[in-house]
Amino acid sequence: MGVSRGARGALTPMPMSEVRESIEIAAPPDAVWALALDPARLADWVTIHRSLGDVDPGPPRAGMRMDQTLTLRGAPFRVRWTLVVCEPPDRAEWHGLGPAGSRAQTSYELEPAGNGTRFSYINVFYTPLGLIGRMAQRAVAGHLPQNEARASLARLKALCETH
Secondary structure, eight states, X not given: OOEEEOTTSOEEEOEEEEXXXXXXXXXXXXXXXXXXXXXXXXXXXXXXXXXXXXXXXXXXXXXXXXEEEXXXXXXXXXXXXXXXXXXXXXXXXXXXXXGGGOEEEEEEEEEEETTEXXXXXXXXXXXXXXXXHHHHHHHHHTTHXXXXXXXXXXXXXXXXXXX
């Protein structure tokens, strides 16, 4: 339970939760990309962001690394992110390593929408400890990740539309 066999038969954690949200932003994809992919601006729009640790210098690029502290229900946790896909201004995918062997994949997909941008956010969280970990996460977080994603995208929209 809680694991599946990968292509080579190795056990891999199954996704614990998945959050998908999209929003229309009245700003061009380049402008949305520049703000969303700037680590220094995360505090301006990501509701659960608390602080940055080490961040690779320079523009976003595949292989870029970033340490981030996030908080859910008052509990801080640190994630070590690697930008594994960077296709400006269309798509970015971060892979994160968190506490106790937890992992996350966060994707941003940007598409032109009229005179603006459709920004889609996907976060897949992999919990350690299989079924027990999934049950514990649901009890602690519930619908909070979905609600926080909605609130974060609303903040991103407001920031992009005022600049």
